[in-house]
Amino acid sequence: MKTSNNTNNGTTEVHQPCGMKKVASVTDEITGAFAELEQGVHAALETYSNVHRGSGHNSMVTTHLFEQARDIILEYLGLHKRKYVVIFCTPRRAETLIKQLNPGSYQIVSSHDIGLSIGVSAIAVKRKALPTGAPFQTGGGTTKLISQGWVIWANAPGRFEAGTPAIVNVIAFAKALRLIRKYGNDIFQESTAKKLTIADILYHDELEEYTGQELVDKLRQTLIGRNIRVPTAEGEMPYINLDNSASTPTFTSIWNAFRQTWSQTAQVQQEVIHEVRSICAGFLGAPPGAYDVIFTSNTTEAINLTAESLSREFEEGTEPVILNTLLEHSSNDLPWRMIPGSSLIRLSVDAEGLMDLNELESLMCAYNQKGQYGKKRIKLVAVSGASNVLGICNNIAEISRIVHKYGAQLLVDAAQLIAHRKVDMEAYGIDYLAFSAHKVYAPFGCGVLVARQGLLNFNSAELGLIQSSGEENAGGIAALGKAIVILQRIGMDLIRKEEQALTGLALRKLSQIPGLRIYGIKDPDAPGFGQKLGVIVFELKGMMANRVAKELAIRSGIGVRSGCLCAHIIIKRLLNVSPKLEQFQRLMLTLFPKVKLPGLVRVSLGIENSEEDVDKLVHSLNKITRHPRTTSTSRENGTLNLPQADVKQQMNDFVRDSALSVFS
Numbered sequence: 103m104k105t106s107n108n109t110n111n112g113t114t115e116v117h118q119p120c121g122m123k124k125v126a127s128v129t130d131e132i133t134g135a136f137a138e139l140e141q142g143v144h145a146a147l148e149t150y151s152n153v154h155r156g157s158g159h160n161s162m163v164t165t166h167l168f169e170q171a172r173d174i175i176l177e178y179l180g181l182h183k184r185k186y187v188v189i190f191c192t193p194r195r196a197e198t199l200i201k202q203l204n205p206g207s208y209q210i211v212s213s214h215d216i217g218l219s220i221g222v223s224a225i226a227v228k229r230k231a232l233p234t235g236a237p238f239q240t241g242g243g244t245t246k247l248i249s250q251g252w253v254i255w256a257n258a259p260g261r262f263e264a265g266t267p268a269i270v271n272v273i274a275f276a277k278a279l280r281l282i283r284k285y286g287n288d289i290f291q292e293s294t295a296k297k298l299t300i301a302d303i304l305y306h307d308e309l310e311e312y313t314g315q316e317l318v319d320k321l322r323q324t325l326i327g328r329n330i331r332v333p334t335a336e337g338e339m340p341y342i343n344l345d346n347s348a349s350t351p352t353f354t355s356i357w358n359a360f361r362q363t364w365s366q367t368a369q370v371q372q373e374v375i376h377e378v379r380s381i382c383a384g385f386l387g388a389p390p391g392a393y394d395v396i397f398t399s400n401t402t403e404a405i406n407l408t409a410e411s412l413s414r415e416f417e418e419g420t421e422p423v424i425l426n427t428l429l430e431h432s433s434n435d436l437p438w439r440m441i442p443g444s445s446l447i448r449l450s451v452d453a454e455g456l457m458d459l460n461e462l463e464s465l466m467c468a469y470n471q472k473g474q475y476g477k478k479r480i481k482l483v484a485v486s487g488a489s490n491v492l493g494i495c496n497n498i499a500e501i502s503r504i505v506h507k508y509g510a511q512l513l514v515d516a517a518q519l520i521a522h523r524k525v526d527m528e529a530y531g532i533d534y535l536a537f538s539a540h541k542v543y544a545p546f547g548c549g550v551l552v553a554r555q556g557l558l559n560f561n562s563a564e565l566g567l568i569q570s571s572g573e574e575n576a577g578g579i580a581a582l583g584k585a586i587v588i589l590q591r592i593g594m595d596l597i598r599k600e601e602q603a604l605t606g607l608a609l610r611k612l613s614q615i616p617g618l619r620i621y622g623i624k625d626p627d628a629p630g631f632g633q634k635l636g637v638i639v640f641e642l643k644g645m646m647a648n649r650v651a652k653e654l655a656i657r658s659g660i661g662v663r664s665g666c667l668c669a670h671i672i673i674k675r676l677l678n679v680s681p682k683l684e685q686f687q688r689l690m691l692t693l694f695p696k697v698k699l700p701g702l703v704r705v706s707l708g709i710e711n712s713e714e715d716v717d718k719l720v721h722s723l724n725k726i727t728r729h730p731r732t733t734s735t736s737r738e739n740g741t742l743n744l745p746q747a748d749v750k751q752q753m754n755d756f757v758r759d760s761a762l763s764v765f766s
Contacts, residue, residue, distance in 0.1 A: 135281050135289045140361050142277040145763040146270060147357060148327035149341075150545060151661060152349035153269055154243070154260075157651035158661020159332040159341055159753060163760045168269055170761060171276035172259070175224045178279045179209050186226045189259045190272050192399045194571035196223035198238050199262060207231035213275045214574055216282060217290035219364050219371055220271040221399065221547055221575025232258050239264040240440055241402035241433030247691050247699070248432055248670040249684055250448065253439075254691060265402025265433055266349060266540055268547020271578065277765060295365040300377045303362050304583050307355040313591050318600070318709060321588065324354040325710050332659040333752035335743045339659040342715050347490050347518060347637055347706035348663050350543045352581070359584035360546050364577040371576035378583030385586045386535065387526030388552050396551045396558075397572030397579055401517040402433040404536035404551035405484075407558075407568065408513055409437035412482060414559040416443070421478045423447060423469060425462075425510075428675055429455055429489050432668045434515040438484060445478065451672070454623050454630055455494035457485070459504065466508035480510050487519030487535075491669045491676075491704070492622035493605075493637025494630070495523060502531035511557070517541050521708070522601060522635050524594040533557060539582035542589070543708075548578035597709060604707055604716060605636040611720045617643035617727055621676050621702065636707030639667075639676075642723070645730060647701040650723075653730075656749050658722035665701035673701055 146167055151160035153168045172188035191199060196210060208231070212223040236255065237244050241264040246254040255261050278290060309320050322328070331338040343351060363374055379395045382388070388395065398404045416422045424438040427449040438446045447465070449457055462483075468474040483505045488495045498514060505512045513534035516525060521542045527535055534557070539548040549572075560568065573579065589597065606626030612618055613625075620640045623630055642650050651664035666673045674684060677700055690697050705719065 129294050131285050132289060132292060132294050135285045136293065136295070136365055138281055139274065139278055139290075142764045143270065143274045143361070144326065144357065145760070146273045147352060147545075148330055149760050150270065150327065150349070150351055151343065151345060152266060152540075152663075155665060156345055156348060156661060156663055157648070158343070158345065158655045159659060159756060160327075160343065160661050161345070162753065162757050164269060166757050166761050167273050167764055168267070170765065171272045174276040174279055174765070175211065176226055178283075179211065179226055181209065181226050185228060187229050187232070187258050189225045189227060189262045190267050191223045191225060191262075192221060192403065192571050193223050193574055194567055195239065195399075195403070196225055197567075199225060199233075202233045202238070203227060203231055211279075213271070213278070216278055216287070217292075218275065218278055219574060219576035220268070220274055221572070221578060222268055222271050222275045224272075224275070227258075229258070232262075236440065237261050237264065239403065239406045240436035241265050241406065242431060242668040243267075244436070245432060246695070247688060248435070249688070250671055252688070253436070254688065264406065265400035265549075266538065268399055268575065268578065269349075269540075270545050271547040271575065273764065280765060293365040295362070297370065298362055298366060300370075300373050303359050303366075303374055303580055304377060304381070304587060307358070307584075309355060310591075314593055314596055317588075317592050318596070321353055321592075322710055326352055326354060326357060328710075333749060333756055334655075334659045335657050335746070335749050342658070342660045342718060344705045344707065344711065344715065344719060345661045345663050346708035346711075347541075347704065349540045349545055350521065350708055351710065352543050352545055352585075353588070355588065356544050356581050356584045360544075360577040360581040363580035366576075374580045374583070375573050375576060378579050381583045381586050382550060382552070385525075385590065386552055387528050387530075388535075389528060392528060392555055394553050394555055394558065396553070396569060397575070398549035398551055398568075399547055399572065399575070400540070400549040401515060401536045401538045402437075402549075404549050405433055405513070405515065406437045407551055408534050408536070408553070409441055411557070411559045413441045413444070416481065419477060421445070421476070423475075423478050423480045424482050424484060425449065425465065425480050426484045427451055427457055427486070429457075429491070429494075429672050430484075430486055430669065431490050431515065431517070432670065433517075434484055434486060434513075435671070438482075448671075453621075455489045455492035455496075455672075456630065456633075457496050457501070459497070459500055462501065463504045463507075466504060466510065470508040470510065480508070482511050482513060484513040484515065487514045487516040487525070488522065488635050488637075489669075489672075490518045490637065491639055491667055491672050491702075493518075493635040493706075494622065495519065495633045495635065498532065499530045506531055518635065518637070521589065521597075523598060527552060539578060539585065542582065542585045544578070544581035544585040546578035546581040547575050548572075548582045550582070592709075600709070601636045601707055602632070602634075604711060604713065605634060605638070606631070607713060608636075608638060608705065608707070608716045608719070611716060612638065612640065612723070615720065615723050615727060618723065619643070636711075638705045639702040640705075641702055642727065645726075646698060647703045648698050650703045650726065653726045654719070654722055656746055656753070657725060657743075658718055660719055660722060663704045663706070666699070667702070667704055676702070
């Protein structure tokens, strides 16, 4: 290296060859771009929740960021939002949607195009060019109202984004597009990150020496967003997430696995994907020689894939029947309605959510052994492993025994189960199992379909496309693997014990609130309590569910969920909605799309929750029952309460400031 010493105000300047300056500059820019991307996504995780239907501050922020991401896509493509709508898809979903569009009616950009392995495709479609009728994939978010016999579909874009979208990945993608304008189109095509091993990403972390209760205690200290304070009627308070059934927050080590993987080479990413497939197989009791593990975007896509596969295997001379229950989430109901030539029947459940196994056996025998319904044969029984409404876990092993006795197959929607109970697919006799990582403390757009080998009816080319579509989200897959490793270190038996104790405490205290009615198991001493997760639904006398949820957020910074919880059939059954009232609701929603319909409030617990969280919930609900609405400045027990209008403005300011920390 040539140098020249030129003295200028006592300093020495070192001159480097132009080529080396350029290399250093490019390296610094790549490092800087990734650092800014990580900062923005971390900020989004601090206030992460599921979108659109939540009541708390975090859901408001995440919904705002998710919708702002659509605007950023249009800005990047130079399109006007009045004429175009942005739909977020996996690569395979994008290909399916594009086949239904006319050339020139859309533009597409993907995370793969810019060098990020997060599995997001964004299609900007002319509003007038969108397909009509039922969407090509159905499930949560694609509808406004569901009955046992009819559906009112949601408007675009929701109608084409079945299930929980890859929310954090979408935000990351939008942030990356903003950074491309600053650094150039190729900034994420290369990485300066150090090459890591599978062990570095999936097994090593600052908590790896801990297990059991000690790990739980340490892990809670690494919850991303644990120190966030939000505006309430009584001033700033720590945000309390009691909406884990909708989506779970994440922890530092899981976030690290996500961000580390997106900047690794394709070879390292494939090694990570292969290892996580093995982790899933071991965690679920699904030996690799007996089961296939396929990565998707969420539970909904996994169930839709199973329905698509099933539609191809029906025997000539029979009419296929799918059997599920009144308890199901729409993602385990709507896809079965869409199979041509098939019919769907639903098992009843009792007030606690338990299936009548005698009824199951009677139906299986009548259809498949005695042939009492002509050519109709039950081909598949599709049940939730745990209810997202009543929190009940039905006896999967006994259900499986009955189902297989009569020659049918069993699918388990395990979205609500995986993070809370041990699952053994081979021992239980489960043929298909579907779940989402965002219910398992890894909210990075990954889902899983585990199927017994030989059951999926796709040719090798189709299966290759399905697999490559899911595997574009290498970061999300890594995060799921890390989350499962952590759950295994804690121990599923301990998680069950902890959550049952907290659920029992919550039930005892909630049952003492005047005018509060709990649905499902109410008594921790009841025989079926051992089958209940930390999911509690209730109503307050004289108050709509959405209002109760808003009051909890405004008064105490508590995030819950309210409404029909994507399980309209069971909610309407619990609320005794008659067929006539159901038709009236259909008419009202058609005429007045923004009308709020009756529903329930849901509290759902996770490993980050504590007795203190339950106490604050109970305290807030007691205050709501005494004073249903705060309309002016008041003082209660020495605490100044601001009027709702002021708090709502502060909440809006909080949303705006949080969004700026992500996309600025």
